[in-house]
Amino acid sequence: MPGVLIASDRQHHEALRCVFAANGQPVRCCTSAGEARRALCDGDFSLLIVNAPLPDEFGRDLAAQAVHDGLDSILLCAAPQADKVAAGLEKYGVYVLPNPLSRQQAMFALRVIRTGRQRMRRILEQNVRLTKRLDEARVVSQAKCVLARCCGMTEEQAHHAIEKRAMDARVSSREAALEILKNYE
Incomplete structure (x- = not known):
């Protein structure tokens, strides 16, 4: 079963793991964009969560690259920046959510992603x-x-x-x- 990859600073790993680990999917946490890129090459993931900013980059490029590679991608950033960041990442298909994020918002985002994935699967078939x-x-x-x-x-x-x-x-x-x-x- 494809898992969830979380790229965030260490202090948020457990909170994000609890919010985004749905349906018993395996979750792997990384502390930098470089580490996340290596994990993407080695593992089987369907969803990338980027809690921006990361120590080695903001996380935009990582999120966009993940979508390009066939994953769903959510970028979390400070609420004041969210609209501006979303405007730049919309064209790549990256979901941008404001931080702090409630569990309800996260569940809604996951439902939207799953629905979109199902529609895309039917279109591809x-x-x-x-x-x-x-x-x-x-x-x-x-x-x-x-x-x-x-x-x-x-x-x-x-x-x-x-x-x-x-x-x-x-x-x-x-x-x-x-x-x-x-x-x-």
């Missing part, structure tokens, strides 16, 4: 399905062109020939089309 359909249509279209060119068939006749070959061989239209392409080219 749909993208895979549509890509497969487009690939099949492309291959079938190429096979129709080959049949039209080599056998003098119309598009409708070529389509019927591909469907018949697929049914007779008990394969998909794509596989039948690939076989035609292999035979004629």
Whole structure:
């Protein structure tokens, strides 16, 4: 199960661990951005919490890089700075929350992140399905062109020939089309 990585000064580790350790996810704490980057390379994490500022950098770059690498990322910063920091990190997909953070705010943020992750997963699954359909249509279209060119068939006749070959061989239209392409080219 992917875990939670917390980058913060040592004195806040336990409080952040209690707030963000949900559903029994493993939690690892780091005290600097460099240590967090090494942990990201070594571990399996789904969420990065950056309690800014860190001793070696503010934490913006670390949070943005984590999102780029496929993690969800929350940057906690002082309330007066939160809006300004959020404006700069919105385009990367980093969630910025004001510090001090209540447990309610943290739980709400986690629910928003989980909801967004579910929506993204459905979109990616749909993208895979549509890509497969487009690939099949492309291959079938190429096979129709080959049949039209080599056998003098119309598009409708070529389509019927591909469907018949697929049914007779008990394969998909794509596989039948690939076989035609292999035979004629």
